[in-house]
Amino acid sequence: MTDDLCPREAEVLRACESGMWPADLADHVSRCDACREVQAVARVLREAVDAEDAAQLPTAHDIWWRAQWQARQEARARAMRPLDRMERAEPLVALVAVVALLVLRGDVLLSQLTGWATSNSTGQVLQAVMPPALLPVLLVGAGLGALVFLVGIGAVLAND
Ligand SMILES: [Zn+2]
Structure with a gap:
């Protein structure tokens, strides 16, 4: 971990988010310890956020089961x-x-x-x-x- 700040850290964050790396920025990151650290932390955080989104999506079985349950409830209400x-x-x-x-x-x-x-x-x-x-x-x-x-x-x- 480095305590030095780099003025291009914000650019590195934006590039991590967009996935578009201008050649001069990629060259800078290869030489700058602070920016490499920002890139590594941003990558880990992005992976954690992506994994969380995938875990919260309902499975196809859950969606099918809920649709069946709702259809049964509506049919019951219609019949009653x-x-x-x-x-x-x-x-x-x-x-x-x-x-x-x-x-x-x-x-x-x-x-x-x-x-x-x-x-x-x-x-x-x-x-x-x-x-x-x-x-x-x-x-x-x-x-x-x-x-x-x-x-x-x-x-x-x-x-x-
Ligand atoms: Zn830097």
Whole structure:
């Protein structure tokens, strides 16, 4: 290692990088210890940088595997798209079905539920505690609460 500086070291660095050596510079390097050292260090650094670039490139197998994986993911997403749409529409369909059922057959359902609720001992206790006019309202409220709960569960499961 030499401690002497040479004014042409920058030229040597540029020539190392470009690979183009003017005749006078090549002649100078053959005679100058400092420039020979700059040339040797630049060569070692260039080899290290080139080796690092080659190591970071993915192999053909990696590229192929990633492309296959991505294609599978896209095919899966394409295949699941109609099911996802159906899952999102399920709560709405359930709500429409329940409303239609209540509009078309609500009076029959309500009388059946009231009859069932008052037929056993719990129903009779309920009737003794609250006025009979509140029982249908309570049943409808419980049914709507259950529906909201089911719609919420369906929405949570659809977002998975
Ligand atoms: Zn020199």
